[in-house]
Amino acid sequence: MRKAAAGDAQFQAASDQSLLVSFGQQITLDNHQRVLKLLHLLQAEPIDGIRNLQPAYCSLLIKFDPLRLNHDEVQSRLVPYLARLGKTPLPRPRAVEIPVCYGGEFGPELSDVAAMHGMTPAQAVELHSSPIYIVCFLGFAPGFAYLGGLPEALASPRLETPRAKVPQGSVGIGGSQTAVYPFATPGGWRLIGRTPVAMFRRHQDPMNLLQIGDHVRFRPISKEEFAEFSKR
Amino acid sequence: MSAILVQIPGLFTTVQDLGREGFGPIGVSASGAADPVSLRIGNRLVGNPQGAAGLEMTLVGGAFAFEQAAVIAVTGADFGPSLDDIPVAMWTSIEIHKGQTVTLGPSRSGARAYLCIQGGIAVEPFLGSASTHVLSGLGGFEGRALRKGDRLEFGAVNSLFRKKSLSPKALETLQPRKLIRVTDGPQSDWSPNSSWKTLCESTFRVAEQSNRMGIRLEGPAIPLDLSREMITEGVSLGAIQVPPSGQPIILFVEQQTTGGYPKIANVISADLHSLGQLRPREAIRFERIEMSEARSLLIHQEELMASKELFQE
Numbered sequence: 001m002r003k004a005a006a007g008d009a010q011f012q013a014a015s016d017q018s019l020l021v022s023f024g025q026q027i028t029l030d031n032h033q034r035v036l037k038l039l040h041l042l043q044a045e046p047i048d049g050i051r052n053l054q055p056a057y058c059s060l061l062i063k064f065d066p067l068r069l070n071h072d073e074v075q076s077r078l079v080p081y082l083a084r085l086g087k088t089p090l091p092r093p094r095a096v097e098i099p100v101c102y103g104g105e106f107g108p109e110l111s112d113v114a115a116m117h118g119m120t121p122a123q124a125v126e127l128h129s130s131p132i133y134i135v136c137f138l139g140f141a142p143g144f145a146y147l148g149g150l151p152e153a154l155a156s157p158r159l160e161t162p163r164a165k166v167p168q169g170s171v172g173i174g175g176s177q178t179a180v181y182p183f184a185t186p187g188g189w190r191l192i193g194r195t196p197v198a199m200f201r202r203h204q205d206p207m208n209l210l211q212i213g214d215h216v217r218f219r220p221i222s223k224e225e226f227a228e229f230s231k232r
Numbered sequence: 233m234s235a236i237l238v239q240i241p242g243l244f245t246t247v248q249d250l251g252r253e254g255f256g257p258i259g260v261s262a263s264g265a266a267d268p269v270s271l272r273i274g275n276r277l278v279g280n281p282q283g284a285a286g287l288e289m290t291l292v293g294g295a296f297a298f299e300q301a302a303v304i305a306v307t308g309a310d311f312g313p314s315l316d317d318i319p320v321a322m323w324t325s326i327e328i329h330k331g332q333t334v335t336l337g338p339s340r341s342g343a344r345a346y347l348c349i350q351g352g353i354a355v356e357p358f359l360g361s362a363s364t365h366v367l368s369g370l371g372g373f374e375g376r377a378l379r380k381g382d383r384l385e386f387g388a389v390n391s392l393f394r395k396k397s398l399s400p401k402a403l404e405t406l407q408p409r410k411l412i413r414v415t416d417g418p419q420s421d422w423s424p425n426s427s428w429k430t431l432c433e434s435t436f437r438v439a440e441q442s443n444r445m446g447i448r449l450e451g452p453a454i455p456l457d458l459s460r461e462m463i464t465e466g467v468s469l470g471a472i473q474v475p476p477s478g479q480p481i482i483l484f485v486e487q488q489t490t491g492g493y494p495k496i497a498n499v500i501s502a503d504l505h506s507l508g509q510l511r512p513r514e515a516i517r518f519e520r521i522e523m524s525e526a527r528s529l530l531i532h533q534e535e536l537m538a539s540k541e542l543f544q545e
Binding site for chain 1: 255256257262365368369416417418464465468470471488498526527531
């Protein structure tokens with residue numbers, strides 16, 4: 001097994017054309033910021049032969065052209081980038097507000113989630129809409145933003161049987177994660193509400209409403225407001 | 233512009249090219265042909281750049297009427313192609329007259345057949361690629377599988393074109409494999425030796441629910457150290473992830489971009505096209521090889537793809 005380290009970054013071959021760079025084995029703001037910084041640096045000053053970058057909570061998966069580079073070469077090309085992380089500033093995060101109609105037909109599991117934690121649905125809504133979440137990365141499907149910062153009191157196990165189709169815009173909780181489903185896709189998270197706002201806009205730039213590093217807040221809206229939004 | 237009319241769509245037919253790479257930061261996987269080797273060869277047989285868009289058919293092919301003359305090639309699995317009901321050869325350039333119909337039937341060998349047309353299928357690119365991403369309804373023809381009555385345009389003909397065929401030797405060398413070679417995955421060290429033993433000494437069956445997102449396998453459960461906590465991370469094409477059930481899933485072209493299950497192995501790049509030809513219920517086995525060997529197998533494959541011996545005129 002190929003394992004090596006540079007500073008606090010660890011390298012590991014994930015396949016014959018990808019290298020996983022990990023910053024620790026814990027989801028922390030610090031580790032996530034290192035991922036973000038390395039991502040930004042590699043986007044600003046791309047390395048020839050690197051084809052794709054997949055950030056996550058505390059790792060960056062780097063896919064390269066195996067006909068031009070090997071793992072050792074990618075690793076040594078990364079060392080100067082890693083050395084600059086400490087001095088790399090992050091852009092000021094954007095603040096994005098997402099209106100959500102909680103409960104009812106839009107959030108069929110809101111009552112279950114609330115009951116699981118001994119609170120009323122209103123308390124669960126209050127708790128879910130109070131923190132500022134951080135977009136840790138986009139993954140799973142186009143525009144699906146993994147948000148960090150769900151209050152521990154709302155962490156809920158995934159459904160035993162995932163839904164074949166989760167309605168577009170659904171807001172769900174899966175374990176200690178929360179997110180909005182940008183498309184009608186299969187999914188196993190518990191649904192607590194729905195947003196009328198499009199998370200993925202094919203004809204807009206950027207296509208994603210949310211970008212990695214953004215600060216997100218959910219704002220509870222009524223059914224009527226939801227209908228109003230949907231008309232726009 | 234010239235066009236084809238879909239008379240019979242087939243079981244699941246989509247527009248595919250070699251996919252869109254580099255959109256991991258926005259959560260979009262590469263997609264692209266499930267058997268890129270067959271698509272690349274098909275395109276070269278009709279004088280296209282190897283990454284032009286063609287039709288990918290799955291298990292059962294369709295019927296396509298040509299409104300204008302065209303040059304086509306049928307590659308991949310043998311779906312018994314015919315031209316106006318007369319059987320035609322695969323892996324060779326075929327001239328089509330205006331009004332003729334190309335028909336493909338049920339598969340006689342692998343899972344996917346490709347219809348490449350000179351000029352390439354013309355669709356509006358999404359993030360630089362014509363590939364259909366079915367889950368999100370993006371790319372390809374209206375982001376979906378083809379239906380009866382769809383009309384697909386194709387690009388200009390190439391006047392410098394000369395008819396050719398794939399050499400029998402190259403066809404033999406590029407045959408899809410049932411013994412899939414793998415290298416270690418990022419969580420290889422999570423698995424006791426018994427998991428490698430289970431993976432490499434058992435026969436697995438391709439489950440019915442397999443698709444372009446993932447190939448689900450049925451076989452003996454792969455033992456894993458479940459006491460370790462996995463943090464969601466980026467996942468690579470061909471990763472063999474093991475959920476708690478122990479039944480492995482190979483992440484495929486329309487894969488999720490991140491995942492939270494441990495990945496004990498990864499299919500080598502040179503064998504990825506073989507995955508695209510796996511049929512439901514088919515039996516496969518795995519062989520563990522070193523990273524350096526995986527690399528030389530890919531170099532060897534690409535040398536063949538670039539060699540003069542690939543085609544004969």
